[in-house]
Amino acid sequence: MPREPATAPMTTGVDLEVLEEIQRRVLWLATRIVDVANHERETGDGVKVGGHQASSASLVTAMTALWFAHLERGDRVAVKPHASPVFHAIEYLLGHLDRSYLTTLRAFGGLQSYPSRTKDPDRLYVDFSTGSVGLGAAAPLFAAAVRRYVDAHFGPRPRSRFVSLLGDAELDEGNVWEAINDPALQGLGNVLWIVDFNRQSLDRVVPGVRIAQFTAQFEAAGWHVVEAKYGERLTAQFAKPHGEALRRWIDAMPNEHYQSLFAFSGQELRKRFLDGAGDDVEASIADVPDGELAGLIQDLAGHDLASMLAAYAACDAVTDRPSIIFAYTVKGFGLPIAGNPRNHSALLSSDQIAAFRQELGLTPATEWDRLDPASPAGRWAEERSRALTREPASTTLPIEIPARIDERPARKPISTQEAFGRLLTELSRRPDVAPYLVTTAPDVATSTNLAGFINRMGVFAPDNLPDWMEPDSLLRWQQSPTGQHVELGISEMNLFLLLGQLGLAGDLHGQPLLPVGTVYDPFVCRGLDAFIYGTYSASRFIVAGTPSGVTLAPEGGAHQSTITAGIGVQLPGVTFMEPAYAVALDWLLCDALARIANGEGGASAYFRLTTRPLDQAPFEAARQRIGDEALRRQVLDGGYRLIDGSELAAAGAPVVHLVASGAVLPEVLTAAGELSEEGVAVNVVDVTSLDRLYAGWQQELRDSVSQAKGRFGPSTLRSLFTPRAPIVTVHDAASHTMAWLGSALGVPAVPLGVDAYGQSGTVRDLYQIHGLGPGAIVNAALAALAL
Ligand SMILES: Cc1ncc(C[n+]2csc(CCOP(=O)(O)OP(=O)(O)O)c2C)c(N)n1
Ligand SMILES: [Mg+2]
Numbered sequence: 001m002p003r004e005p006a007t008a009p010m011t012t013g014v015d016l017e018v019l020e021e022i023q024r025r026v027l028w029l030a031t032r033i034v035d036v037a038n039h040e041r042e043t044g045d046g047v048k049v050g051g052h053q054a055s056s057a058s059l060v061t062a063m064t065a066l067w068f069a070h071l072e073r074g075d076r077v078a079v080k081p082h083a084s085p086v087f088h089a090i091e092y093l094l095g096h097l098d099r100s101y102l103t104t105l106r107a108f109g110g111l112q113s114y115p116s117r118t119k120d121p122d123r124l125y126v127d128f129s130t131g132s133v134g135l136g137a138a139a140p141l142f143a144a145a146v147r148r149y150v151d152a153h154f155g156p157r158p159r160s161r162f163v164s165l166l167g168d169a170e171l172d173e174g175n176v177w178e179a180i181n182d183p184a185l186q187g188l189g190n191v192l193w194i195v196d197f198n199r200q201s202l203d204r205v206v207p208g209v210r211i212a213q214f215t216a217q218f219e220a221a222g223w224h225v226v227e228a229k230y231g232e233r234l235t236a237q238f239a240k241p242h243g244e245a246l247r248r249w250i251d252a253m254p255n256e257h258y259q260s261l262f263a264f265s266g267q268e269l270r271k272r273f274l275d276g277a278g279d280d281v282e283a284s285i286a287d288v289p290d291g292e293l294a295g296l297i298q299d300l301a302g303h304d305l306a307s308m309l310a311a312y313a314a315c316d317a318v319t320d321r322p323s324i325i326f327a328y329t330v331k332g333f334g335l336p337i338a339g340n341p342r343n344h345s346a347l348l349s350s351d352q353i354a355a356f357r358q359e360l361g362l363t364p365a366t367e368w369d370r371l372d373p374a375s376p377a378g379r380w381a382e383e384r385s386r387a388l389t390r391e392p393a394s395t396t397l398p399i400e401i402p403a404r405i406d407e408r409p410a411r412k413p414i415s416t417q418e419a420f421g422r423l424l425t426e427l428s429r430r431p432d433v434a435p436y437l438v439t440t441a442p443d444v445a446t447s448t449n450l451a452g453f454i455n456r457m458g459v460f461a462p463d464n465l466p467d468w469m470e471p472d473s474l475l476r477w478q479q480s481p482t483g484q485h486v487e488l489g490i491s492e493m494n495l496f497l498l499l500g501q502l503g504l505a506g507d508l509h510g511q512p513l514l515p516v517g518t519v520y521d522p523f524v525c526r527g528l529d530a531f532i533y534g535t536y537s538a539s540r541f542i543v544a545g546t547p548s549g550v551t552l553a554p555e556g557g558a559h560q561s562t563i564t565a566g567i568g569v570q571l572p573g574v575t576f577m578e579p580a581y582a583v584a585l586d587w588l589l590c591d592a593l594a595r596i597a598n599g600e601g602g603a604s605a606y607f608r609l610t611t612r613p614l615d616q617a618p619f620e621a622a623r624q625r626i627g628d629e630a631l632r633r634q635v636l637d638g639g640y641r642l643i644d645g646s647e648l649a650a651a652g653a654p655v656v657h658l659v660a661s662g663a664v665l666p667e668v669l670t671a672a673g674e675l676s677e678e679g680v681a682v683n684v685v686d687v688t689s690l691d692r693l694y695a696g697w698q699q700e701l702r703d704s705v706s707q708a709k710g711r712f713g714p715s716t717l718r719s720l721f722t723p724r725a726p727i728v729t730v731h732d733a734a735s736h737t738m739a740w741l742g743s744a745l746g747v748p749a750v751p752l753g754v755d756a757y758g759q760s761g762t763v764r765d766l767y768q769i770h771g772l773g774p775g776a777i778v779n780a781a782l783a784a785l786a787l
Pocket of ligand 1: 055058082131132134166167169170198202203331
């Protein structure tokens, strides 16, 4: 049963016949865009080009109705990855894409296979990148939450609706359910999800009839659900004698049975359709001639423009919660491959393309034309183009981020996690910067030291909520529309999806923000796909992974991260940093915020932090030796010499470098002391950003190759190390992460790190069993010198 029968279509100003004509042209262009990429482009590499004609056709009606009769300029839409040809066909018909691109699907510099915010030629109109199913689908929900936040803090802006067009199999992805269940994402009345309910995924027809389960799940999560199931013809048939039996029969029919009928027509179709049905069902279609039976049985609302517009209007009318439309569609609608279970990657033959072209009255000379501007369809497209044309948004914040936040000298031992919390609290006192800061955490705000910030800035809630805590409690949890911390449930996937959207607030809402998230470092992996999604979308945010490594000793192996440093170094679009000392963290954090404020692409930052308090004196000593500004520069560039062994080296002592990041530095310093006593000249290099060192080295290599110099120019890496001296790398992370330094420097290297799962114990115990203690470091150094 449809949840809400189609009401009168919202046809104000829209002629359904004109829309029908536009729909046919959109289907043609989307199909031909894929066809030409596969059949008329010589790639020379034997790799198939691909593209999805059937998945595209499935959404042609929903998308034509949206762009040509529903969307407004401020609306933001995520398009199902495999419908990108439909999107580009529409943008072309609206005049937002040059004709020359229509033959470039999946070509270098051309239309990307899936909608891309950063690479598509019509990217001004791509609001959300999609491709990894489920993530793009959920993104508009998070964007709507960000809009709610932005409106509450900076004043309401013109209305936007946040629309997601998703494949039905995208609902298999857990992140979708994590998203709809989070309390921070409730009540967003400007959200509309449109599920392309074609009952097919990549491999198969999806088994069973799951619609009742889906609708119940969304309703339980507080959503308004519409089933756009049957088109006008079937609806009319249901109204006839025995119509109810017919409806019940189709409703209960397994997807596999229904889908198998698409291959048949006439007598054979009738026989197969009625297989197992009672006399009343047979009677219900007795009046339908064989020639019309296929059209009737395939008459789904997802291909009925009036039904879709009615569904959109019904959702618009509901403003207190998100809406979802299950639009029943046919994968491959309107094409010879319609409904075929194996049609996901199927391509029309050239003969089939020629027949389709002819059917539309087009010729090879006119096939790429826009709609005739003199025709009603052409005039309508022009009107819609005017309604939807956009200007690029500004993504910079006109504020000055200081070079350092906390000028007080650090006397006591302090952990980087505690320092991070203090720095954010200090920042919240700065009237120029504070308004733009927004923090978020997946139920770990207090255990990652955000309490100070939250006490000062409050927790965001769309409405004022009572604070049930005692007024003198250490943590105030004041929830109101002015709060600047967004608290999430435990889902790390949601954390990164939200951070990704907060970091696009300038692009999508005209108000850049300074987003900061915290997460236990091991669970970065739990949200990794969304982390990648955010950085792939060129979002800009700061995330602190804390605490990290086996230094989290008593917590045990399940909470001890090892591969996250490698992830941080390797992920594009984010700079990985692991400072050990508070002042270094301060400089790096300010620099990261400044890059975000400047709207720099790829300016996200990942800080890997610890709860181990470290004595700050060694850093202060280095500061005295190197000087404040020079040291700051080195820290920002990725590393500095915490201990300089030049004097002993000048006296002829053998030189070794101990290279380390973060929590392990006390052990490294102890080892350095022991080695010096043995007459070894030790340089201790504190790597503040392995990522920057690596990027600098790579840049240097590329420059030297392209300029054919044969010798490298100076880089941070080279200025930190004495030529030919062996190195020992020490890291509370997989030993592999720093191992490349040996080859970069062309010297013997012994990488120490954590290459097995940890367990509970003290820091000393854990460092001992993983070979990070001073003794192991000294032995490694002696071994390196002997290599
Ligand atoms: C995370 C992820 N896993 C797998 C894929 C490969 N894949 C692409 S489309 C698809 C099936 C999609 O089915 P559906 O969402 O129903 O879209 P349809 O093509 O039926 O419209 C799969 C498994 C992907 N793109 N992303
Ligand atoms: Mg599907």
